[in-house]
Amino acid sequence: MSTLLQQLINGITLGAIYALIALGYTMVYGILRLINFAHGDIYMVGAFMGYYIAGGIGLRGAQMLMGNPESNIFGRVLAHGLLGGGVLQPSLITALVVMLLAMAICALIGVVIERLAYRPVRKYSRLTALITAIGVSLLLENGGQVLFGADPKFFPELFTKRNVNLFGGASINTADIVVLIIAFALMVGLQLIVFRTKTGRAMRAVSFNLTSAKLMGINTDRIIAFTFALGSAMAAAAGVLVGIRIPRVDPLMGILIGLKAFVAAVLGGIGNIPGAVLGGLLIGITETMIVAAGYATYKDAVAFVILILILLFRPSGLLGSTVQEKV
């Protein structure tokens, strides 16, 4: 019983992270009908941004950018990060600040990618856009290997973790609690933005029909850019949260988790925001259960087996609705 509960907690935490990434896939697909392959890599960039914000870019890098980094507070932060530079002590506030900064940077990166790579190919076929997305993904992965270095890095501890015992013998790490709370807060926030604000209404209009939305006076380019910013920020948050949970970041960490998150989006019904959350949780829990059952080596295949099954029996996803194709 306690192991089952334990695995369920682990599964939900993992699922919440998948869900955060899946949201970005589903929003972009909803609006542009584009599988944004680079999204998993934005998550990786987010994790690295968290790493550098907390731990700094190192003395050598800072020296290259400015003469003597130790002379002022700005240089110290650049070299040693918010934690090492002595600006912040490990605490929950630090975790939040690091996450928000990483989200802001990644939102900007998302907008830049959309502007430079996706907008110019929007007028061509969807295949062209898909190939461009693959190109951007490869660029981020390999550029990341050149810029950040190919070897894995140790994510600094943003707050002191400890285990809390639950009823029934299960225990939960404070890191998992924080990850869960932040992830669900972000999902609720996103839901509010999409369903309670004017911009959110515009997003829904664009996803319903781009041309009509344009005719109704919506600045579609701005809305698409905003969607990318929102999705990328979510991915960055997921990156930092994973860094808190499993303190290891490397430039290729986004490939597999990105693919799985995409499967989560398809499982829930691509283009559907609650569906992405549901799909993420389902895949996270299934995967954890498979590992618990002793088939750890097959865990990476689980998501894709689910994908093929869902396409066989319910291609529109669990919460998606079928759309009639018109000429």
Next chain:
Amino acid sequence: MSRYVRNLIFVLGVLAVLYGLDFVFQGRMINPYISRIIMLCGISITLAVSLNLINGFTGQFSIGHAGFMAVGAYTAAYFSVNYGARVAAALGDGHVGWLVALLLATLVGAFFAGFAGLLVGVPSLRLKGDYLAIVTLGFGQIIVVFLNNIEAIGGARGYSGIPIVKSFFWIFLIAILTIVIVYNIVNSAFGRALISIREDELAAEAMGVNTTRYKVMAFVISSALAGAGGVLLAHFDGYLNPKSFEFIKSFEILIMIILGGLGSIVGSVLGAIVLTIMPEALRGFAQYRMVIYSLLLIILMITRPQGLLGTTDLFKTWRRRRRTKREGETEVMPATKNSTDKPPVKKGET
């Protein structure tokens, strides 16, 4: 001269040339490093041209080609390891014996890869849209996971001890066979149906093309040919590792055909050759190679989304030029898209 005689002469000529070149390569008259790259080019051509059938001509989007290649490579390797020596011994254990063993292995590999293509294609090609991309992606991942876990074929350590048959003859025979098969498919009624699906799936369906059937058939053929390419690779180094069939390999093949032009056989061949030689030429910049590739891909998509050669069919352009010259016309027709040649009209499809 009748068409058949001409074709026969063509086939015999190709075989003779390949066999002759095979002796040159066997006799180590060429630097082994260069001969290795040339043979790898042949394998790449097989993979690229076969992928082009589904991505370029049918307009579907598969990004799991390495998965089918892996199926072909591993099944054929299993066959060769367990039965290859026996087959070769039965035929005198010479060069010819091993060629026959390899022929059987290739058939085994292509069959299983084609079967995998059928399994993947049927559920995903019924649906319109990006589903094939998603499923092939997933399939590629699943295959690697399974290869890592099956001990009988080496698991994560890799599969070693596969008989090595580094045969120029065999590699280029398969490459040329792939080109001929794809070329003939594309220029047949079947091919026109495929192209009509690429241009407008709904319209093709309205014209009576059974789109699902044609898509699945094209996909199975493409997968089987990819499997054959995998077989060549398996016997090239005598060692297979699941790592070499990951996502990145599928991307590499994809970049080859996109660079050359989706829907151009000549483009695929050139793309395959360029992208096989380039890493060797850029060895000093190994770290930046993939960065350059990806930037190249993005810039190409923005500036010339149809690829460098687009849908150019060099054979056709050449033939048309010759014909117009013979008829004394001054006008040289531009290389148009195949689809504009003739609308697909078929019997028994409506």
